[in-house]
Amino acid sequence: MNRKTLAAAFPVTVPVLMGYLAIGMAFGLMLQSAGYGVGWALLMSLTIYAGSGQYLGVSLLATGAAPAQVAFLTLMINFRHLVYGLSMLEKFRGMGPRKLYMIFSLTDETYALLSSARPPAGVEPHDYYFAVAMLDHSYWILGSVLGSLLGSALGMDTTGVDFAMTALFLVIAVGQWKKAGSHLPALLGAGATLISLLLVGQEDMLLPALALIVVALTLLRPRLEGREAEPVREEESQCP
Secondary structure, eight states, rough: OOOHHHHHHHHHHHHHHHHHHHHHHHHHHHHHHOOOOHHHHHHHHHHTTOHHOOOOHHHHHHHTOOOOHHHOOOOHHHTTHHHHHHHHHHHHHOOOHHHHHHHOOOHHHHHHHHHHHOOOTTTTTHHHHHHHHHHEEEHHHHHHHHHHHHHHHHOOTTTTHHHHHHHHHHHHHHHHHHHSSOOHHHHHHHHHHHHHHHHHHHHHHHHHHHHHHHHHHHTTTTHHHHHHHHHHHHHHOOOO
C-alpha cells in the first residue's frame, strides 16, 4: 500500500477517527474500571474488534460468564455482520488473503464507509478499501489503549460512557442519509426494526429485524440497483 492510497483513504475516515478515539477510550475506561489493564485493552481490540461486543465483554469478564454464554451473546449482538459480509462479496472479490482481514474488520462504521466508497482516480480500489479498514482498526486500538491508560492514571467514573457507541453510529447514519441516492433501504430498516420490536420485544428483536431487512432488500434489489445506476448515468452524460 503506497502513500497515495493512504492519503486518499484518510480524509474519508476522519469521522471514524474522531468517533473511535472517543468510544475506544470509553471502552478502555470501562475495562480498566473492571480491573483489566492496558494489555487486555490492546489484546481485545486487536483480536475481537467489535465495539458493542467488547462493551459486552467488559460485563461478561466482570461477572465471570461461562464460555457458552459468551459465545451465544456475542453471536446475537454481532449477527448483523453476517449480513454485512454477504453484501460485500462482490466488492472484496479478487483481494486474495486480504479478504480475510476485510471480513474481520467490517464494523458498522467501516461498512458504512465502504458501502458507498468510490476510490479517487489513480487509486487501486482494493488497496483503497484495505486502507480504509486498516485505518479504522488502528483508530479503535489507539482509543482503547489511551482510555485504559487514562483510567489507570485518573480513576474516572465510567457511568454512561457506553452511549458513545450509539452516538457515533447516529452521526455516520445521518451522513449516509444525506449522501444516499435512495432512502428506501434506510426506511425499510427502520420499519423492519419497529415491527420486530412490537412483535417480539426489545430483548429478542435483533434476529427477526435482520431477517425482515434481508427479505425486503432481496425482493426490492432490482428497483434499488436501478435507482443507484441513474445518478451514475447522469454524471457520465455531463462529462465532456
